[in-house]
Amino acid sequence: MTTFLGMPTSPPGVGMLRGKDTFPIAARDALSNTQLRRNIGAATRTIRAKRAAVVGEVPDWEQLRDAGRAIKAATMQDLDEQLERLEAAVIARGGMVHWAGDANEANRIVTDLVRATGSDEVVKVKSMATQEIGLNEALQAAGISAYETDLAELIVQLAEDRPSHILVPAIHFNRAEIREIFLREMRGVDPGLSDNPARLAAAARTYLRRKFLTAKVAVSGANFAVAETGTLAVVESEGNGRMCLTLPDTLVTVMGIEKVIPTWRDLEVFLQLLPRSSTGERMNPYTSMWTGVTPGDGPQSFHLVLLDNGRTAVLADEVGRETLHCIRCSACLNVCPVYERTGGHAYGSVYPGPIGAILSPQLTGVNENPASASLPYASSLCGACYDVCPVKIDIPSILVHLRARHVEEARSEHVLPSAEAVAMAAASWVMSDAGRFERAQRGSRVGRLLSRKGRIGRLPPPLAGWTTARDAPAPPAQTFREWWRSEPR
Amino acid sequence: MRIALFATCLVDTLFPDVGKATVRLLSRLGHTVEFPERQTCCGQMHINTGYQREAMPLIRNYVETFAPYDAIVAPSGSCAGAVRHQHGMVARRAGDEDLARRAETVAAHTYELSELLVDVLGVEDVGAEYPHRVTYHPTCHSLRILRVGDRPLRLLRKVRGIDLVELSDGEVCCGFGGTFALKNADVSTAMLSDKMSNVVQTRAEVCTAGDSSCLMHIGGGLSRLRSGVRTVHLAEILASTGTPA
Numbered sequence: 001m002t003t004f005l006g007m008p009t010s011p012p013g014v015g016m017l018r019g020k021d022t023f024p025i026a027a028r029d030a031l032s033n034t035q036l037r038r039n040i041g042a043a044t045r046t047i048r049a050k051r052a053a054v055v056g057e058v059p060d061w062e063q064l065r066d067a068g069r070a071i072k073a074a075t076m077q078d079l080d081e082q083l084e085r086l087e088a089a090v091i092a093r094g095g096m097v098h099w100a101g102d103a104n105e106a107n108r109i110v111t112d113l114v115r116a117t118g119s120d121e122v123v124k125v126k127s128m129a130t131q132e133i134g135l136n137e138a139l140q141a142a143g144i145s146a147y148e149t150d151l152a153e154l155i156v157q158l159a160e161d162r163p164s165h166i167l168v169p170a171i172h173f174n175r176a177e178i179r180e181i182f183l184r185e186m187r188g189v190d191p192g193l194s195d196n197p198a199r200l201a202a203a204a205r206t207y208l209r210r211k212f213l214t215a216k217v218a219v220s221g222a223n224f225a226v227a228e229t230g231t232l233a234v235v236e237s238e239g240n241g242r243m244c245l246t247l248p249d250t251l252v253t254v255m256g257i258e259k260v261i262p263t264w265r266d267l268e269v270f271l272q273l274l275p276r277s278s279t280g281e282r283m284n285p286y287t288s289m290w291t292g293v294t295p296g297d298g299p300q301s302f303h304l305v306l307l308d309n310g311r312t313a314v315l316a317d318e319v320g321r322e323t324l325h326c327i328r329c330s331a332c333l334n335v336c337p338v339y340e341r342t343g344g345h346a347y348g349s350v351y352p353g354p355i356g357a358i359l360s361p362q363l364t365g366v367n368e369n370p371a372s373a374s375l376p377y378a379s380s381l382c383g384a385c386y387d388v389c390p391v392k393i394d395i396p397s398i399l400v401h402l403r404a405r406h407v408e409e410a411r412s413e414h415v416l417p418s419a420e421a422v423a424m425a426a427a428s429w430v431m432s433d434a435g436r437f438e439r440a441q442r443g444s445r446v447g448r449l450l451s452r453k454g455r456i457g458r459l460p461p462p463l464a465g466w467t468t469a470r471d472a473p474a475p476p477a478q479t480f481r482e483w484w485r486s487e488p489r
Numbered sequence: 490m491r492i493a494l495f496a497t498c499l500v501d502t503l504f505p506d507v508g509k510a511t512v513r514l515l516s517r518l519g520h521t522v523e524f525p526e527r528q529t530c531c532g533q534m535h536i537n538t539g540y541q542r543e544a545m546p547l548i549r550n551y552v553e554t555f556a557p558y559d560a561i562v563a564p565s566g567s568c569a570g571a572v573r574h575q576h577g578m579v580a581r582r583a584g585d586e587d588l589a590r591r592a593e594t595v596a597a598h599t600y601e602l603s604e605l606l607v608d609v610l611g612v613e614d615v616g617a618e619y620p621h622r623v624t625y626h627p628t629c630h631s632l633r634i635l636r637v638g639d640r641p642l643r644l645l646r647k648v649r650g651i652d653l654v655e656l657s658d659g660e661v662c663c664g665f666g667g668t669f670a671l672k673n674a675d676v677s678t679a680m681l682s683d684k685m686s687n688v689v690q691t692r693a694e695v696c697t698a699g700d701s702s703c704l705m706h707i708g709g710g711l712s713r714l715r716s717g718v719r720t721v722h723l724a725e726i727l728a729s730t731g732t733p734a
Binding site: 023024027028031037337338341342376377378379380381382383384386387397400403404405406407408420421424425427428429431432433434437441444455457462463465466468469470471472473475476478479480481482483484485 | 496498500501502503504505506508509512524526527528529530532534535536537538539540541542543544546547549550575578629630632633634660661662664665666667668669670671672673674675676677678679680681682683705706708709710712713
């Protein structure tokens with residue numbers, strides 16, 4: 001087993017990749033929030049059905065998935081060259097390119113760029129990369145106010161909460177709760193606001209319109225960047241992103257280095273895969289693309305910040321690297337039976353759900369902190385995520401791989417093995433020999449003493465977690481192999 | 490046909506009736522079943538908990554035990570899935586290319602019960618009779634690793650007297666997930682509670698599946714709630730001839 005210690009991971013103390021608590025602890029809070037469970041259950045059920053319907057109508061869906069996977073895999077093979085091509089193309093069209101090794105560097109670059117404009121506020125396009133690095137907090141510390149303009153991000157920002165879904169960051173709120181947040185936090189809102197979705201959207205529109213018309217600087221992420229042409233693309237539903245991308249004088253785009261695709265034609269594949277997988281739409285309402293600076297049209301100053309923040313470390317892991325193929329559609333969240341019950345906050349990272357369980361610990365380092373180390377285990381390995389992934393990321397296999405990395409790295413770090421490691425080694429020794437296995441089977445028969453009518457209501461640790469909610473079967477008087485031997489044949 | 494039974498450690502130790510049913514069923518269909526006694530466990534628990542190194546002796550034992558056989562059957566989609574999708578990969582990552590190749594050869598002859606019946610033995614009507622209201626839970630690994638599809642349902646539909654009712658959200662995981670059920674006991678229980686609610690709503694008396702592990706989890710919950718629904722492995726239904734054993 002190879003461990004990858006050479007590549008820098010995302011630095012601690014900045015951004016939103018690490019939870020305070022391990023997943024099982026954080027999940028316990030979420031599971032007891034009955035409102036949250038109903039909200040997320042209802043929302044994911046709706047999106048799942050929409051996705052299934054629009055995916056089902058594409059006859060070559062499987063070929064599209066294969067194509068998406070192949071393009072991403074090929075790009076990762078020469079990512080360095082693709083990024084340099086992108087840089088050259090962006091500069092040739094009048095943009096500026098900045099390389100950020102980690103979250104701190106990216107935050108510093110963006111803060112300096114905003115300061116240089118003399119502005120003390122920015123409008124933001126919904127962006128995972130800037131959430132990942134905690135850009136809003138960094139800007140705030142520098143006296144710059146960042147206004148989220150994506151409706152759901154705005155709700156989360158006003159509520160002083162954290163996003164709980166990649167695509168639908170406010171999925172954990174229902175409309176009654178959103179109305180309350182608006183009444184409490186939105187300056188100038190109509191006190192008679194109802195929880196009718198159209199009314200809520202209208203209130204947000206009025207509030208945001210003032211920001212769009214006054215902001216001098218916008219910050220965005222990117223869904224795709226075409227190396228060949230230097231074109232950036234943002235895919236969205238509301239058009240608020242387009243407002244930000246076209247009205248301000250200065251545009252700063254922060255993009256993870258894995259978002260580059262080689263050619264313009266490659267967009268054909270991803271612009272089919274993404275909307276159907278994410279919102280369950282045939283086509284998303286707004287696809288904005290821009291290439292450098294166009295005199296007299298749109299922002300006259302464009303900066304592209306290329307963010308590593310642990311991605312090179314992901315790339316260095318032969319098994320884990322396909323995590324970087326992710327196009328952030330969230331289909332895996334919506335089908336995940338774990339995510340559906342815990343919501344996103346339990347994952348402690350801006351990337352929740354199955355993709356978060358493999359991406360976050362790789363960006364931070366699997367064993368860097370207990371919360372990250374718990375994420376690869378936050379899955380029953382049911383495989384539903386793999387089936388819906390538009391670029392066929394084998395999430396279950398990567399989860400299993402990261403568990404092995406966790407165990408192997410712990411083995412090399414600790415002098416004393418954990419109780420679990422001792423138990424696993426013992427089980428391996430017992431089960432690698434039928435004679436030993438049979439003696440252990442006979443030993444387990446002591447469990448019959450705990451049973452009533454063939455079931456056990458309470459087991460001792462480490463199996464106690466089983467019997468908090470389930471009975472356990474009593475060991476039978478005769479194992480299968482004993483029966484087999486006793487049968488005349 | 491001479492068929493080797495891989496009982497799986499769980500069935501061998503805790504659910505011997507499932508192994509007996511598999512033997513009874515295949516014998517009734519005219520096949521010779523052997524139980525190579527040096528078998529133990531496929532190693533999935535180790536692999537899926539991160540202990541690939543500790544899984545290696547179990548993989549080697551599986552390969553050496555079952556290499557002589559042309560057809561190996563496991564009454565478990567999960568264990569057959571581990572053999573088919575993990576043995577070669579784990580051996581290769583441990584640097585044992587020879588074992589990886591041998592494991593892949595044995596894996597190619599390893600079948601989950603419904604695969605063996607439908608694909609290898611070409612039978613859907615196994616001559617069973619089971620006069621009960623039954624709902625079928627398709628377990629994740631048989632569904633999404635082995636892709637058994639509707640094979641178990643095709644077998645069940647041919648059972649005389651059975652009242653087979655559909656399970657809502659059947660394809661959603663029951664929450665077992667091996668050591669997940671212990672490491673994330675609360676989430677596992679939340680998933681189980683939704684599965685049980687769907688099972689109870691079918692008003693079936695029996696919930697069946699092709700995996701004793703998932704059934705131990707679902708059945709353990711149903712029993713704790715005194716729900717009046719019991720879990721029975723697919724092999725036991727297919728082996729049944731209507732007369733109480």
